[in-house]
Amino acid sequence: MSGTNAGISVDCPATISSECWKVPGYRYVTYDNSGATPCGTSTINGAAAGVCDRPNVRVTSWIINGVNVISDPFTDGWNECGQPFLADLAATLNTWDPFAGGWVAAVSDTCAVHLRSRALPPTGTEYGVLTATDVDTGQTLTFTPDDTVVPDQFYRRVTEIDCAGVTSTHWLDANGNPTAAPNPARIVECSVQVTPGARTVPTERVRPRIKRYTGAVASPNLDTLAVVQSITLTVLAGAVRVQAAGTGATSTTPPTAYGDDVTVPAGVTLSWAVDGDSYDLALDGSLLFTGTSAAADFLVHWTEHTYQDAD
Known part of the structure; x- marks a missing residue:
């Protein structure tokens, strides 16, 4: 028996691998x-x-x-x-x-x-x-x-080889359309079940706020409006009544009610704030500022927590 051996050709370019990846949702x-x-x-x-x-x-x-x-x-x-x-x-x-x-x-x-x-x-x-x-x-x-x-964001990483033997990699989105490569730090293989990478708690941001009050007017009780870490009162003119009320406890004493009420003259600045450790998220109790006359002019500025899901 005689004959010749012919080379076997393959279609090119050809897909070597097609892998499923995802950015885990939350x-x-x-x-x-x-x-x-x-x-x-x-x-x-x-x-x-x-x-x-x-x-x-x-x-x-x-x-x-x-x-x-x-x-x-x-x-x-x-x-x-x-x-x-x-x-x-x-x-x-x-x-x-x-x-x-x-x-x-x-x-x-x-x-x-x-x-x-x-x-x-x-x-x-x-x-x-x-x-x-x-x-x-x-x-x-x-x-x-x-x-x-x-939701989970799905991607497919496709590796191909061309007719010259050169390999290349490209990415497709969930609909099979070409897309930019996702951030490698955020992706896992589709078969991997993970706890959401978003965070164990929402990302905490602190937003600065400031308002000016004139005359015999009162600020709102910020404790009922936001998660407040710090408040500063600056009396520009006239006088401001400051009322602080609530209950407080220490490691050695039970909660004790308090109700402070003082009038603060012009030129005085007062501040309240948490100490910044991991135990104190916000100020507690009510804190009200009220101008005592038409001549009152005061600033209240504070910081409050906001929560954002963006990476």
Whole structure:
């Protein structure tokens, strides 16, 4: 038998490998006590309404993954409004959440003060309605959450070899269109299941604020509007009444009520601030500034936490 051997040719360019990669997504679950908002809905006897100042409530159910995780109804208290109310509610959720959602009172331009979880996977634990009864009024209170979801972003890395034997790599998006290579520090293989890389808690930012008041006017109680780290009062003219009230405790003493009330003359600057360690997120208690006459002129500037999900 005789014959000739011919070389075997392959089509070129040819794909050597096609790999699936992703930027892991994340999700935040939010509850709000301000009625129907983009961060959740609160109701009183089934009608959307703001809920606050409830010192005596009986928590009856919290539905997570379709199951009531409140094994035995219990009495709790959610005091005041705004950030203090939600801090109390966050403590309730963190006590009873079997999945450690990491609930904190957060501030955003969309919903002002509301309650938010730590970063969660885009799919998974389904948080549902929390129900309680106001023991004093008999009203039924409910809180229904809202989800903010950033899905996984999928990419395909394709390696090819051309007819000259040279290899090259390019990236495709989820629709198969050419795209720029994603940040290598953010991607994992599609088969890898990871805790969201977004953060264990929302990124914390501090925003500076300042307002000027003239005449016999009062500033709002900043404690109910934002998570405040520092406040400074500067009296330019006239006099300003300063009222500070709340309760405080130390490692060796129980909470003690206080109510300070002084008048501050022109030319004086006063400041209040947390000490910057990891235990003190915000100032606590009320702090009110009121001009005592038409001649009063004063500045209030403060720093407050905002929360952003952007990388």
